[in-house]
Amino acid sequence: MPIIEIQNVSKIYNTRVIPVQALKDIDLSIEQGEFSAVVGPSGSGKTTLLNIIGGLDAATQGTVILSGNNITTMNEGALIDFRLHHIGFVFQAYNLIPVLTALENVEFILFLQKLNKKERTDRAMELLKRVGLQDRADRKPAELSGGQQQRVAVARALASHPDFILADEPTANLDSHTAESLLDLMEDLNKEYGMTFLFSTHDPRVIHRAYRVITLEDGMIASGKNS
Amino acid sequence: MMMLIFAWKNIWRNKKRSFIILAATAIGLAAGIFSVGLMTGMYDSMVDSAINRGLGNIQLHTTAYKRDQLIRQYLPNIDSVVQVIKKYPDVKSYTTHSIIEGMASSATIASGVSIVAIDPELEKSVTAVSKSIVEGTYLEKPNSIIIGKKLADKLKIKLRSRVVLSFAGMDGNIIYAAFRVAGIFKTDASLFDGMNVFILQNDLSTLLGTQAPIHEIILRTHNSLLLEQTKNELQHQLPSSILVESWRDISPDMKLTADITDLTNMIFLGMILFALLFGLTNTLMMSVLDRVRDFGVLLAVGMYRRRLFSMIILESLFLSFTGGIVGVLIGWGLVQYFKTQGIDLSVVSKGLSAYGIPSMLYPYIRSNVYGELTVMMIATSIIAAMYPAIKAVRLKPVDAIRTIA
Numbered sequence: 001m002p003i004i005e006i007q008n009v010s011k012i013y014n015t016r017v018i019p020v021q022a023l024k025d026i027d028l029s030i031e032q033g034e035f036s037a038v039v040g041p042s043g044s045g046k047t048t049l050l051n052i053i054g055g056l057d058a059a060t061q062g063t064v065i066l067s068g069n070n071i072t073t074m075n076e077g078a079l080i081d082f083r084l085h086h087i088g089f090v091f092q093a094y095n096l097i098p099v100l101t102a103l104e105n106v107e108f109i110l111f112l113q114k115l116n117k118k119e120r121t122d123r124a125m126e127l128l129k130r131v132g133l134q135d136r137a138d139r140k141p142a143e144l145s146g147g148q149q150q151r152v153a154v155a156r157a158l159a160s161h162p163d164f165i166l167a168d169e170p171t172a173n174l175d176s177h178t179a180e181s182l183l184d185l186m187e188d189l190n191k192e193y194g195m196t197f198l199f200s201t202h203d204p205r206v207i208h209r210a211y212r213v214i215t216l217e218d219g220m221i222a223s224g225k226n227s
Numbered sequence: 228m229m230m231l232i233f234a235w236k237n238i239w240r241n242k243k244r245s246f247i248i249l250a251a252t253a254i255g256l257a258a259g260i261f262s263v264g265l266m267t268g269m270y271d272s273m274v275d276s277a278i279n280r281g282l283g284n285i286q287l288h289t290t291a292y293k294r295d296q297l298i299r300q301y302l303p304n305i306d307s308v309v310q311v312i313k314k315y316p317d318v319k320s321y322t323t324h325s326i327i328e329g330m331a332s333s334a335t336i337a338s339g340v341s342i343v344a345i346d347p348e349l350e351k352s353v354t355a356v357s358k359s360i361v362e363g364t365y366l367e368k369p370n371s372i373i374i375g376k377k378l379a380d381k382l383k384i385k386l387r388s389r390v391v392l393s394f395a396g397m398d399g400n401i402i403y404a405a406f407r408v409a410g411i412f413k414t415d416a417s418l419f420d421g422m423n424v425f426i427l428q429n430d431l432s433t434l435l436g437t438q439a440p441i442h443e444i445i446l447r448t449h450n451s452l453l454l455e456q457t458k459n460e461l462q463h464q465l466p467s468s469i470l471v472e473s474w475r476d477i478s479p480d481m482k483l484t485a486d487i488t489d490l491t492n493m494i495f496l497g498m499i500l501f502a503l504l505f506g507l508t509n510t511l512m513m514s515v516l517d518r519v520r521d522f523g524v525l526l527a528v529g530m531y532r533r534r535l536f537s538m539i540i541l542e543s544l545f546l547s548f549t550g551g552i553v554g555v556l557i558g559w560g561l562v563q564y565f566k567t568q569g570i571d572l573s574v575v576s577k578g579l580s581a582y583g584i585p586s587m588l589y590p591y592i593r594s595n596v597y598g599e600l601t602v603m604m605i606a607t608s609i610i611a612a613m614y615p616a617i618k619a620v621r622l623k624p625v626d627a628i629r630t631i632a
Contacts, residue, residue: 051625054527056527056624056625056628057625076532077531080526080529080530080531080532081529083527083528083529084528084529085529089524089527089528091524091628093520095520095521095523095524095628097233097521097524097525098240098521099233099236099237099239099240100233100236104229104232104233107229108229108233109528109529111229111230112528112529112530112534113529117228117229120229156528160529
C-alpha cells in the first residue's frame with residue numbers, strides 16, 4: 001500500500017478576478033522508503049502539491065490518502081493530530097522557534113505529543129546526536145549556522161516518528177558544501193530507517209540524489225508519475 | 228511546564244518592547260497603590276480621629292433622647308446598665324456623658340454650646356480630649372471648664388478666664404453658673420472645638436441639686452470585626468428603651484465615605500488597568516505580528532489552535548504580572564515607609580480640620596485590595612490578549628509559514 005496516494009487532485013485559487021488552477025487532476029503514489037523530488041519551474045504547483053499532501057492546504061477536488069487515511073474528509077482537529085503523529089516537515093527557511101534552544105525545538109514536538117520530560121529529552125538528544133549536533137543542544141537558532149539550523153529542523157521533523165517527511169526547498173538557503181552534507185544526512189536516514197522523503201526543489205543537487213523525480217508543468221505531472 | 232517556559236521566553240523575545248510595558252505597568256500600579264493608600268489612610272485617620280474625639284465604637288442613649296435630646300431623657304438605672312457593659316470581654320473601656328445644650332458667655336460674647344459633663348478618669352480611657360489640651364490642664368479642680376481653641380478664640384477668652392454657662396435645669400428653670408477655664412483643647416475637627424465644652428459631672432450634680440443625669444455611654448471595643456456582634460448582644464441584654472448603636476449607625480456619612488472610598492479606590496485602580504490594557508494589547512499585537520511565521524510552523528507541525536490561544540493568554544499574564552508584582556512591591560514599599568514616617572499636610576491643615584482630617588497622614592492599604600487587584604489584573608490580561616490571540620489562531624499555516632520575518 002502506498003504511503004502517499006493522490007487521486008484526481010485539483011486546486012483552484014479563487015482570485016477575485018480570474019480563478020487560477022494550480023493543480024490539474026493529479027494522480028500520484030509514493031511508496032514507503034522513497035527518496036523523491038517534485039521539480040518544476042516556479043508556479044508549476046510544487047509547493048501547492050506539498051501543502052496538500054501535508055494537509056496544510058485543501059484540494060479543490062480529489063482525494064489524498066496518507067498511510068491509509070483519507071485526509072480530505074478529516075476535520076481540522078483530526079488533521080492537526082494527523083500532522084503531529086504522521087508527517088514531518090522541513091522548511092526552506094528552517095523555521096525553528098528562535099527563543100527555544102536546539103534541544104527545546106526538537107523537544108517541543110514531543111511535548112505536543114504529550115511525552116513526559118525524560119522521554120522528550122532522551123529522544124531529542126538522541127536525534128540531535130544523530131544529526132551531529134549533540135554539542136549544540138543548548139544553543140539557540142541564532143547561534144547556529146544555516147546548515148546546523150536545517151539539521152535541527154530535520155531532527156525536529158524526525159522527532160514524532162513520522163511516516164514520511166515533506167521537505168520544501170530544504171537546500172535553497174544553503175551553500176554547496178552544507179547542502180551536500182544535509183543531503184548526505186537525509187539519504188542516510190532514508191537508508192537506515194527507511195524514512196520516506198518527498199522534496200520540492202529546483203536544486204540540481206537534490207534532483208541528482210533523488211531516486212525518483214516527479215516533474216510538474218502547469219499544474220500537471222509531466223513525468224515521474226510512476227515509481 | 229514546557230508551555231510556561233515557552234510563553235515566558237516569548238515575552239523576552241523583544242526585551243525593549245517588553246520592558247516598556249513592564250515599566251508602564253509597574254509605575255502605573257505603584258502610583259495607583261500609593262494613591263489608594265493615601266485615600267484609605269485619610270479615611271481611616273478621619274474615622275480614628277472621630278472615634279477618639281468622642282464618637283467611640285458604640286454609644287448608648289435612650290430612644291427618647293435620640294429623638295428630642297432633652298435633659299430629662301437620661302439613661303435609667305445607670306449602675307445596672309454599666310454592670311451589663313462590663314460583662315462583655317470585647318468592651319475595653321467606657322465613659323458616661325451628661326449632655327446639655329446651653330450658652331457659654333464671656334464678658335463680651337455668647338455662643339451656643341454642648342455642655343458635656345464627664346468623669347475625667349473614665350473619659351481618659353475612651354476619648355482623646357485629655358491628650359488634646361494645648362494650653363493649661365485637664366479637668367482637675369471643681370468649677371473648672373475646658374473649651375475648644377476655636378470657641379476660646381470666638382469668645383476672646385484665655386486660660387483662667389471666667390466663663391458663664393447658662394442652660395435649662397431639670398425643672399426647666401434657667402441655671403447660670405460661672406466656671407474658670409482650666410484648659411484649652413484643639414482636636415482635628417474645628418467644628419467640634421467650636422461647639423463643645425467639658426465640665427465635671429460633680430459640678431453639674433451640684434448645680435442641678437441631684438445626681439448628674441447620664442444621657443450617653445460611650446464604649447471602646449477591642450476588635451472592630453466584632454463590633455456589630457457586640458452591639459447586637461448588648462442591645463439584646465438591655466431594655467428596649469435603650470438604643471445601642473455602632474459608630475457606623477451614628478455617623479452614616481462616615482460609613483458612606485468608607486463605601487465611596489473603597490469604590491473610588493477600585494475605580495481608580497480599574498482606570499489605571501484599563502489604560503494599561505491598551506498598552507498590553509498593543510505589545511501583544513506587535514508580538515503576534517512578529518511571530519506569524521512561527522505560529523504558522525507551530526500550527527503546521529501539530530499545535531492545536533486552542534493551545535496557541537492559551538499560550539498568548541499566558542504571555543499576557545506573565546507580562547502584566549511581572550510588571551504588576553514590581554509595581555505592587557514599589558507601591559507597598561512606599562505605603563510602608565510613609566505609614567511610619569507620615570506625610571505632613573500641615574500647610575493645608577485648616578481645610579482638613581474642617582472635615583475632621585488630621586494634618587499628619589499615614590497611608591494604609593487593606594489586604595483585600597491586593598486580592599481585588601489580582602483579580603482585576605487577571606481580567607485585564609485576558610481581555611488584552613483576546614484580540615491578538617484570536618488573530619493568531621485564525622492564521623492559516625500555509626500562508627503564515629511564507630510570511631517574511
